[in-house]
Amino acid sequence: xxxxxxxxxxxxxxxxxxxxxxxxxxxxxxxxxxxxxxxxxxxxxxxxxxxxxxxxxxxxxxxxxxxxxxxxxxxxxxxxxxxxxxxxxxxxxxxxxxxxxxxxxxxxxxxxxxxxxxxxxxxxxxxxxxxxxxxxxxxxxxxxxxxxxxxxxxxxxxxxxxxxxxxxxxxxxxxxxxxxxxxxxxxxxxxxxxxxxxxxxxxxxxxxxxxxxxxxxxxxxxxxxxxxxxxxxxxxxxxxxxxxxxxxxxxxxxxxxxxxxxxxxxxxxxxxxxxxxxxxxxxxxxxxxxxxxxxxxxxxxxxxxxxxxxxxxxxxxxxxxxxxx
Amino acid sequence: xxxxxxxxxxxxxxxxxxxxxxxxxxxxxxxxxxxxxxxxxxxxxxxxxxxxxxxxxxxxxxxxxxxxxxxxxxxxxxxxxxxxxxxxxxxxxxxxxxxxxxxxxxxxxxxxxxxxxxxxxxxxxxxxxxxxxxxxxxxxxxxxxxxxxxxxxxxxxxxxxxxxxxxxxxxxxxxxxxxxxxxxxxxxxxxxxxxxxxxxxxxxxxxxxxxxxxxxxxxxxxxxxxxxxxxxxxxxxxxxxxxxxxxxxxxxxxxxxxxxxxxxx
Amino acid sequence: xxxxxxxxxxxxxxxxxxxxxxxxxxxxxxxxxxxxxxxxxxxxxxxxxxxxxxxxxxxxxxxxxxxxxxxxxxxxxxxxxxxxxxxxxxxxxxxxxxxxxxxxxxxxxxxxxxxxxxxxxxxxxxxxxxxxxxxxxxxxxxxxxxxxxxxxxxxxxxxxxxxxxxxxxxxxxxxxxxxxxxxxxxxxxxxxxxxxxxxxxxxxxxxxxxxxxxxxxxxxxxxxxxxxxxxxxxxxxxxxxxxxxxxxxxxxxxxxxxxxxxxxx
Numbered sequence: 001x002x003x004x005x006x007x008x009x010x011x012x013x014x015x016x017x018x019x020x021x022x023x024x025x026x027x028x029x030x031x032x033x034x035x036x037x038x039x040x041x042x043x044x045x046x047x048x049x050x051x052x053x054x055x056x057x058x059x060x061x062x063x064x065x066x067x068x069x070x071x072x073x074x075x076x077x078x079x080x081x082x083x084x085x086x087x088x089x090x091x092x093x094x095x096x097x098x099x100x101x102x103x104x105x106x107x108x109x110x111x112x113x114x115x116x117x118x119x120x121x122x123x124x125x126x127x128x129x130x131x132x133x134x135x136x137x138x139x140x141x142x143x144x145x146x147x148x149x150x151x152x153x154x155x156x157x158x159x160x161x162x163x164x165x166x167x168x169x170x171x172x173x174x175x176x177x178x179x180x181x182x183x184x185x186x187x188x189x190x191x192x193x194x195x196x197x198x199x200x201x202x203x204x205x206x207x208x209x210x211x212x213x214x215x216x217x218x219x220x221x222x223x224x225x226x227x228x229x230x231x232x233x234x235x236x237x238x239x240x241x242x243x244x245x246x247x248x249x250x251x252x253x254x255x256x257x258x259x260x261x262x263x264x265x266x267x268x269x270x271x272x273x274x275x276x277x278x279x280x281x282x283x284x285x286x287x288x289x290x291x292x293x294x295x296x297x298x299x300x301x302x303x304x305x306x307x308x309x310x311x312x313x314x315x316x317x318x319x320x321x322x323x324x325x
Numbered sequence: 326x327x328x329x330x331x332x333x334x335x336x337x338x339x340x341x342x343x344x345x346x347x348x349x350x351x352x353x354x355x356x357x358x359x360x361x362x363x364x365x366x367x368x369x370x371x372x373x374x375x376x377x378x379x380x381x382x383x384x385x386x387x388x389x390x391x392x393x394x395x396x397x398x399x400x401x402x403x404x405x406x407x408x409x410x411x412x413x414x415x416x417x418x419x420x421x422x423x424x425x426x427x428x429x430x431x432x433x434x435x436x437x438x439x440x441x442x443x444x445x446x447x448x449x450x451x452x453x454x455x456x457x458x459x460x461x462x463x464x465x466x467x468x469x470x471x472x473x474x475x476x477x478x479x480x481x482x483x484x485x486x487x488x489x490x491x492x493x494x495x496x497x498x499x500x501x502x503x504x505x506x507x508x509x510x511x512x513x514x515x516x517x518x519x520x521x522x523x524x525x526x527x528x529x530x531x532x533x534x535x536x537x538x539x540x541x542x543x544x545x546x547x548x549x550x551x552x553x554x555x556x557x558x559x560x561x562x563x564x565x566x567x568x569x570x571x572x573x574x575x576x577x578x579x580x581x582x583x584x585x586x587x588x589x590x
Numbered sequence: 591x592x593x594x595x596x597x598x599x600x601x602x603x604x605x606x607x608x609x610x611x612x613x614x615x616x617x618x619x620x621x622x623x624x625x626x627x628x629x630x631x632x633x634x635x636x637x638x639x640x641x642x643x644x645x646x647x648x649x650x651x652x653x654x655x656x657x658x659x660x661x662x663x664x665x666x667x668x669x670x671x672x673x674x675x676x677x678x679x680x681x682x683x684x685x686x687x688x689x690x691x692x693x694x695x696x697x698x699x700x701x702x703x704x705x706x707x708x709x710x711x712x713x714x715x716x717x718x719x720x721x722x723x724x725x726x727x728x729x730x731x732x733x734x735x736x737x738x739x740x741x742x743x744x745x746x747x748x749x750x751x752x753x754x755x756x757x758x759x760x761x762x763x764x765x766x767x768x769x770x771x772x773x774x775x776x777x778x779x780x781x782x783x784x785x786x787x788x789x790x791x792x793x794x795x796x797x798x799x800x801x802x803x804x805x806x807x808x809x810x811x812x813x814x815x816x817x818x819x820x821x822x823x824x825x826x827x828x829x830x831x832x833x834x835x836x837x838x839x840x841x842x843x844x845x846x847x848x849x850x851x852x853x854x855x
Contacts, residue, residue: 353773
C-alpha cells in the first residue's frame, strides 16, 4: 500500500527586496519581487513500512517538502496524498495518524517531567486515560526511560531527552513518522543513539519513516531507500544498496606522515593531492579495501589521519556527470 | 565628550529602528488624551467656558494632561531600571567604567537618546491634539517655548536618574523593577491624573516639595498656565532634585561597588 | 461536535494547569506578580474617588457603576490573558517560524497557540474583578454573574486582538495595528459611556467593540438585567470569535515556516 503519493509538487517563495540603486544605496520605496522555486515539480511515492531518506544539501528543498507533507505549508501546485489525505485540507485528520520530530525544535516543556509532558500530549491527541497509561508503559519499556521519566526534562542528558521526545511523538500510535534534520547539531555519540532509535521504531513498531538530512552518514544505517534532491528537483531515487555501490563506494583518506614515503600504484587508489608529507587519497571500496591502503604505511610514521565519506555535494556532481554521459 | 556623542548616536539609531513601537505609542497617547478631554469635558459641564475647578479651566486641565502624558510616554521606567541593573549584574559598572561620574554620563547619554527620539513624536502629536481639541492656549507667547522645553528635558533627565537610581538597588537585591513600578504609580497618582490643587490642602505641600513636582506636576502646570515665577520655582526644584539623586546614586555606587569587590574577591 | 467541544475544553484546561505548574516552581515571583497586579488596579480607585468628589455622576454612572466597569474590564483582561495568553505571542511565533509544532498537532492552530501561554499577573486581575464587587457592596448574585461577564469580555478582547494581529501574516508591522486597537479597547472601556459622542459610540459598537467589552455587560448583566441584551451580546461576541478564527485561518495560508520571512528579509 502506498502511504505517500506526490505528483508534480511545487512550492514557490516570493520575497521582496529593496532595489539597489546604481550608486550602491538601497532605495527606500522601490522593491523588487523575486520568486524562488524551493520545490520544483517533484514526484515520488512511499510504501507502507518503508524507511526513506530524503537528502540534499542546505537549501535543496527537503524541509519545504516535508512541511508540505505534514500540512505545515500550502503547496503552490501539484498533488500530495499522505495516508490518502490531502495534508493542507485534512490537516487535523492527518495529524492524528502521523508524528513528527523536527530537529532542534523541541516539543517538550523543559520545566516539567517527561511523564507530565506525555499526559499533556494525551489531551492534545484526545487519548483516553487508560489507553494512554498503557501506551506510556509500553513505550517506556521499549525506549528504557522508566528510570528518568519523572524528572524535569531540563535535568536530563541529551540522549535521555531524545528518547523522551521520541516517546512523545509516538504516544498516539502514528502510522508514519516524519523527521526533519533530526541529527543537526548533535555530537557523534548522540547522532548514533538517534539513528539506532529511529531504526528501532521502524523495525519493532513497523512505523513508516520519512527522514530528511544533509548528512550521508545518517542514512547509511537507517534507511533502505534514498531520494536525493537538489535545487528543488529530484536527482536520484534508488535503493540504499545501489547508492552505496555506485556513489558511496569511495572514501577520502587524508594522512599527514612524519616523513616522505612513496605510495605504490594500485587499482582503486588515487592520489588526489600530495604536498610534502600531506596526502589526500581516494579509495574505491569496490576495488580495494582500507586495509590495503593503510598497509602501505608504517603505523609509526602516521602523524594524523582522517577518513571521510564523499561529501553529498560531490555525489550530486557525480550523479549529474553520470546522467550526462 | 566625543565618546558620549558616539554612544548617543548609536543609541539614537537603535531607537529609530523601532518605528513600529513609536507609532503604536503615539496612537495610544492620542487616544488617552482624547478620553481625558471627553471625561473632563463632561465634568466641566460640557460648556467648558469660564468654569473653574480648583483654579483650573478645562483648557488648562487638558494642557496639563498633555504634558503629563508626554512625560509618561517618553520614559519607560522599567527599561531605564533594567539598563542600570544589567550593568551591575554583568560587572560592567564596577570594572569598565570605574569612575562613578563616567558611569552616570554614559548611562544618561544612552537613555536620553531614547526619550529624545520619543519626544520627537510625542511633542508634535501633543500639540496637534491640543490645538485640535481646544484651540490655541490663551495668552501664549513664543518666548515661553524655550523655558517649556527646558523644563520638559530637565523633567525627563530627572525621571531617568530616579529610575536609574532605583536600578542601583540591584547591588543589594535581585530585582529592582517592582520599586520602579511603585515610583511610577505614585508619579501617576499624585502628578499625572490631577494637578496638586485637586488634593486635600494638608497633602498639597507634600506634593509640591516632593520630586513628583519636579518630575511631573511642575512642568505640567507650566504648560497649563505659564509664568516666569513658576518657571524659576520648577527649575530650581528640578536642578535640586537632579543633584540630590545624583549624590544618592554616587553614594550607592560607592558602597555597592565595595560590596561587589568584597564578594567577588 | 459535542465531543470536539469537550476535547477542546479539556485542551484549554490541560494547558492552563501546565502553565500554572510551570510558574508555580517560582512561588515568590508567582505571588509577587499576582499581588502587584491587584495593587495596581486598586490605585486607580483613588482617581475616581477624587473625580466623584467633583461631580455626583457622569451620565448616570456614579462611583459604584464606574467601579463595576473597571471590574469587568479587569476580569475580561484577566480571563483572556490567563487562558489565551499565547495570542500575544502570535507575531513572534509567526515570524520565527515556530508555528510548525502547532500545525502538526490535531487541534485548531489558533486555539493551540492561544492556550500555550498564561500570564500569571492576569490571575490578579480576575481576583480584582471580585474585589471590586466587595468594595461596592454588590448583591450576592453579582458574584455569580461576574465570571460569566469576565469570560465574555475576555473573548471579545482576545478576538479583537487576534483579528488585527492576523495582519502579521501579510504585513511586517501588523502587530503595531493590533496593539493600537488593543490599547484603545483597554483604555476606553474603563470610562463611563456617557463621555463619548455618537460617532465614537458607533465605532465602539462595531470595529473596536469597546461597548461589548464593558458597557453592555455592565448595563445589562448587572445594572438593569435584560436577557435579550445579554443574548445579543453573546451573539455579537460569538461573531467576533468566528471572525478571529477566519482571519487567522486565511493568514495561515501565507505562513512560510521561517522561509524568507521576518529576519531573513
